[in-house]
Amino acid sequence: MRTKLMWLTVVVAWISKFYATAKTGEFVAILGASLAQSLPPEGEYRITRVENLQASPTVRVGGHFHMDGNRQRIEWNHAGQVVVVEWEVIRGTELPIRPSGEPIFVRAVESKRMPQRGMSLQMRRMLYPRGYYLILRDSGGETLGIWELLWNT
Secondary structure (H helix, E strand, C coil), X not given: CXXXXXXXXXXXXXXXXXXXXXXXXXXHHHHHHHHHHHCCCCEEEEEEEEECCCCCCCCCEEEEEEEECCEXXXXXXXXXXXXXXXXXXXXXXXXXXXXXXXXXXXXXXXXXXXXXXXXXXXXXXXXXXXXXXXXXXXXXXXXXXXXXXXXXX
């Protein structure tokens, strides 16, 4: 009887652990995005090109990351068209994703406005998983959106 009770306790503990992990995942993602916008950025960029972006990706969308000098861009397919968001490095570090053409996942965690040419992006590294938060800001510094960019996940 004692052995059965011990195994039942172990099983309940494991099930509780997996349930808690599954339920807190989205909370951690939102908390991480909030923290990222309040911390100083590791890199600042200016958006130079936006093509075929009809709506912010609210679910993770697979695409590619490309580098060309101090210009970087993300691309993904949506409704048969290639969506492109390109930026140039203003200060700080570029996104250290190597090599160019690396597969990525993009998702808008929060989106008040669509990215437009001339807007600024600020980058903060994620703690987990391997990726970055791209914080979209207007000229006054107001946050207009937070996108997550995941790679090698």
